[in-house]
Amino acid sequence: MYLCPVFNAHLFFPQRWVQGFTNSNVGFVNNKTICYPCGNYILFVDIETKKKTVLKCKNGHVGAFAVNGNSQVVAFSDQKLNPVIYIYTFPELVKQSEIKGQAQLDYSLLAFSYMGPYLASYSSAPEFALSIWDWQENILLCSKSQPGVTVTSMSFNPMSWHQLCLSNENSLTVWNIERNDQEHYLKSKLPAEDGSQMYNQDVFFSHPDIQDLYYGPVLPISAIAGLAGDDAETFRPKDDIQPSVHPTVHCWTATSDLYMGCEEGHFLAINVETVKASLLYYKPPRDAKGNKETQKPVLLAMAYHKDGLYAAGSDGIVHFYQIKGTHYQMDDCFDVSEPIISLIFSPDYDTLLVETDKGSVYVYKPSHSEEVIKLLDACNDRFLSADFLTPGNKYCVVRNSLLCYCILLVAVGTKEGHVYFIDVTKVETPRVVHRVLLSNLPVHHLQYDQSGQYLITGAAEGHIFILDARPSKLFQVLGYLGNIFLGLSTIYDMERELVEVMALLCPPDTRRARLEIFCLPSAITIDNDECIDERGLLKNRVIQKLQYELDYPLSSAVRQKDDTVYGYCNHAPFIWAPARAPPLIATPKTSTISPSATREGEIMYYQHSSDTPHQAHNSYKWQHM
Known part of the structure; x- marks a missing residue:
C-alpha cells in the first residue's frame, strides 16, 4: 500500500x-x-x-x-x-x-x-x-x-x-x-541432501559408480528386487531415501562457502568446492544457566560480518554467531518482537538494516553498541480493505478506496468480518467510533456510492451487505443479497435521487457471467422493515433487480451512466463492450445481451480502482505484464 x-x-x-x-x-x-x-x-x-x-x-x-x-x-x-x-x-x-x-x-x-x-x-x-x-x-x-x-x-x-x-x-x-x-x-x-560427497549417480542401477566389473555386471535395482512393470521404473530401496530439508535463507562467507538456514530449524555450512554440507551445532558457554539448544528459531535472514555472522528469524531476535568448525556460540543482540525477514549491512559494514514481516525497518550499529532506531513503521497486519469518506483532505489511500464529500470518516474491513469506522478528523490521532459485524469471514470489498448515502460491502462468502453510511444511524445494516459476486459498480442518479448498483456474477454451473442491476431507493432507510424479509434479505420488488446473461466468463465489469457496460475476460485477449442494457424497468424474465464491440489486447494484470468525486463514473485499470 x-x-x-x-x-x-x-x-x-x-x-x-x-x-x-x-x-x-x-x-x-x-x-x-x-x-x-x-x-x-x-x-x-x-x-x-x-x-x-x-x-x-x-x-x-x-x-x-x-x-x-x-x-x-x-x-x-x-x-x-x-x-x-x-x-x-x-x-x-x-x-x-x-x-x-x-x-x-x-x-x-x-x-x-x-x-x-x-x-x-x-x-x-x-x-x-x-x-x-x-x-x-x-x-x-x-x-x-x-x-x-x-x-x-x-x-x-x-x-x-x-x-x-x-x-x-x-x-x-x-x-x-x-x-x-x-x-x-x-x-x-x-549439494547432496545428507551432506555426503555427491556423484553423478543413476538411481536406476545398484552401483553406478563401480567401474570394475570383476564381480559381474551391474544390475538395475528393480531387477535385483524382482520387480516388473511401472514399479520397476520408480522403485528405490528404503535405505536410499534421504530426508529432505527446506532452505529459508543463505549467506556467503569470506572463504566462498555458504551458510544456510532451514525450515526445520537446522543450521548448515556448505563447502562450495567439495559440495559437502555440514550440520552446525550449538555449543553453550561454560557459565550458561539455560539451555539454548532447545530454542531453535527458523532462520529467515543472515548478514556476514568480519567479526561473525548476524542472523535472525521467526523469534524476532537478532543473534550474533561465532562459528568454529562444526560448533557455534550465539549471543542475543536485540529483540524487535516481530519475525525478521532481512538483514543487510551498509557498504562500509558500519550499519545493519533490520526488516520485519510486519512492515518495520530498524537501524543498528554493532560497532558503536547504540540503541536500535526504528526508521520505518508500516502496518501490514490483518486489515484487508479500506475506504475513505472525506471532504477533500490531502490524506488519501489510493488502493481500493473511494472518496465522497461527507465527513472525515474511514471504513476499514478486517479479517474477522468487522467493518470499523474510524474518525480521522485529526490524522495524527485517529479513533474508532463504531464497528459492525457482518460475517465470520473476511471483508473483501468496500465501496461508497457517489452520494455518500450507502456503504456497500462484500464478504468472503459472497454476500453483498448494504449499510446506512450516516453516523447518526450508527451505520445500520439495511439488508443483504445472497449471490456470490466478483465485482461491484455504482451510479448515482441525481435527478431521481436513486442509487443503482451493478454486481458481476459468474455461476459455476453456467460458466458464463451474469450482471445483476438493482436500485437502492430511499424507502430502505425510511421504512426498512417493509423492504426486507425475516432473514434480512432485500426484497426484489423493492430493489427492482434485473438480470442479464452474458456470453463470456468475465472477471470484471464496469457500468457508465449511459448504461454502457465494459467487461474484461480472462479467457480471451480483449475488453468486452456489450450493447447498452435495456432501461431499468421491473421485469420477471432474464435478458441476454451480446457484445457490440471488442478491443484486442495483450496478456494483462487486472487491478481495480475506484473514482474520486472529481469523476462521474467508476473506472477500471489494466496494466500490461
Missing part, C-alpha cells in the same frame, strides 16, 4: 511525495541512504536526516529490484509485456543503462555482483531463465533456462563474481560462471 497526494483528475501536477512500504527489497545505495520500491516509484531515504528522494518508473509498477551500494546504482524492471531492466545512478538519478532481454512476462529477481559490472536476472514463466549481463556495456554474457523452476533468493559470491547461488523452498543451486576469453558459460553444482 502506498499514499500520494489527491489532485483533480483533469489537471496535471508534478509528483511531490510518495509514502509507503512494500515489505521487500530494501537495500543500501550508499553508506547513509537506503532505497526500496513503492508502487510506481523507488524511494531513497537518508537514515540520518530522513530526507526522501523519489525515482519514478515511467512504465507503471516496479517489478524486480536490486541495489549495489559499492557502485551506487539501482536496477529495476517494469511490469509490462516484454519487460525492460533499467539501471540508474544515485544521487544523480541518471539512467545508466537499459537492458532488453528475452523475458515475455516478468522478471522475478535481480542481483548485482559485488565486484565488476555484472548483473544477474531471473525471469518467471514461461522462460525461467537465469541470465548474466554486463550492465555497463549492455551485453548478455550467458543464459540458462530451468523450465518450471521458481527461485526465491539469488546472490553473487562477494569474493568472486564467477559464483552465484540460487535457492527456493526445495533446493539450493550454486552456479559457476566459466569464462574463455569473451565466451561465458553457466555450470551448476548441487
Whole structure:
C-alpha cells in the first residue's frame, strides 16, 4: 500500500511525495541512504536526516529490484509485456543503462555482483531463465533456462563474481560462471541432501559408480528386487531415501562457502568446492544457566560480518554467531518482537538494516553498541480493505478506496468480518467510533456510492451487505443479497435521487457471467422493515433487480451512466463492450445481451480502482505484464 497526494483528475501536477512500504527489497545505495520500491516509484531515504528522494518508473509498477551500494546504482524492471531492466545512478538519478532481454512476462529477481559490472536476472514463466549481463556495456554474457523452476533468493559470491547461488523452498543451486576469453558459460553444482560427497549417480542401477566389473555386471535395482512393470521404473530401496530439508535463507562467507538456514530449524555450512554440507551445532558457554539448544528459531535472514555472522528469524531476535568448525556460540543482540525477514549491512559494514514481516525497518550499529532506531513503521497486519469518506483532505489511500464529500470518516474491513469506522478528523490521532459485524469471514470489498448515502460491502462468502453510511444511524445494516459476486459498480442518479448498483456474477454451473442491476431507493432507510424479509434479505420488488446473461466468463465489469457496460475476460485477449442494457424497468424474465464491440489486447494484470468525486463514473485499470 502506498499514499500520494489527491489532485483533480483533469489537471496535471508534478509528483511531490510518495509514502509507503512494500515489505521487500530494501537495500543500501550508499553508506547513509537506503532505497526500496513503492508502487510506481523507488524511494531513497537518508537514515540520518530522513530526507526522501523519489525515482519514478515511467512504465507503471516496479517489478524486480536490486541495489549495489559499492557502485551506487539501482536496477529495476517494469511490469509490462516484454519487460525492460533499467539501471540508474544515485544521487544523480541518471539512467545508466537499459537492458532488453528475452523475458515475455516478468522478471522475478535481480542481483548485482559485488565486484565488476555484472548483473544477474531471473525471469518467471514461461522462460525461467537465469541470465548474466554486463550492465555497463549492455551485453548478455550467458543464459540458462530451468523450465518450471521458481527461485526465491539469488546472490553473487562477494569474493568472486564467477559464483552465484540460487535457492527456493526445495533446493539450493550454486552456479559457476566459466569464462574463455569473451565466451561465458553457466555450470551448476548441487549439494547432496545428507551432506555426503555427491556423484553423478543413476538411481536406476545398484552401483553406478563401480567401474570394475570383476564381480559381474551391474544390475538395475528393480531387477535385483524382482520387480516388473511401472514399479520397476520408480522403485528405490528404503535405505536410499534421504530426508529432505527446506532452505529459508543463505549467506556467503569470506572463504566462498555458504551458510544456510532451514525450515526445520537446522543450521548448515556448505563447502562450495567439495559440495559437502555440514550440520552446525550449538555449543553453550561454560557459565550458561539455560539451555539454548532447545530454542531453535527458523532462520529467515543472515548478514556476514568480519567479526561473525548476524542472523535472525521467526523469534524476532537478532543473534550474533561465532562459528568454529562444526560448533557455534550465539549471543542475543536485540529483540524487535516481530519475525525478521532481512538483514543487510551498509557498504562500509558500519550499519545493519533490520526488516520485519510486519512492515518495520530498524537501524543498528554493532560497532558503536547504540540503541536500535526504528526508521520505518508500516502496518501490514490483518486489515484487508479500506475506504475513505472525506471532504477533500490531502490524506488519501489510493488502493481500493473511494472518496465522497461527507465527513472525515474511514471504513476499514478486517479479517474477522468487522467493518470499523474510524474518525480521522485529526490524522495524527485517529479513533474508532463504531464497528459492525457482518460475517465470520473476511471483508473483501468496500465501496461508497457517489452520494455518500450507502456503504456497500462484500464478504468472503459472497454476500453483498448494504449499510446506512450516516453516523447518526450508527451505520445500520439495511439488508443483504445472497449471490456470490466478483465485482461491484455504482451510479448515482441525481435527478431521481436513486442509487443503482451493478454486481458481476459468474455461476459455476453456467460458466458464463451474469450482471445483476438493482436500485437502492430511499424507502430502505425510511421504512426498512417493509423492504426486507425475516432473514434480512432485500426484497426484489423493492430493489427492482434485473438480470442479464452474458456470453463470456468475465472477471470484471464496469457500468457508465449511459448504461454502457465494459467487461474484461480472462479467457480471451480483449475488453468486452456489450450493447447498452435495456432501461431499468421491473421485469420477471432474464435478458441476454451480446457484445457490440471488442478491443484486442495483450496478456494483462487486472487491478481495480475506484473514482474520486472529481469523476462521474467508476473506472477500471489494466496494466500490461
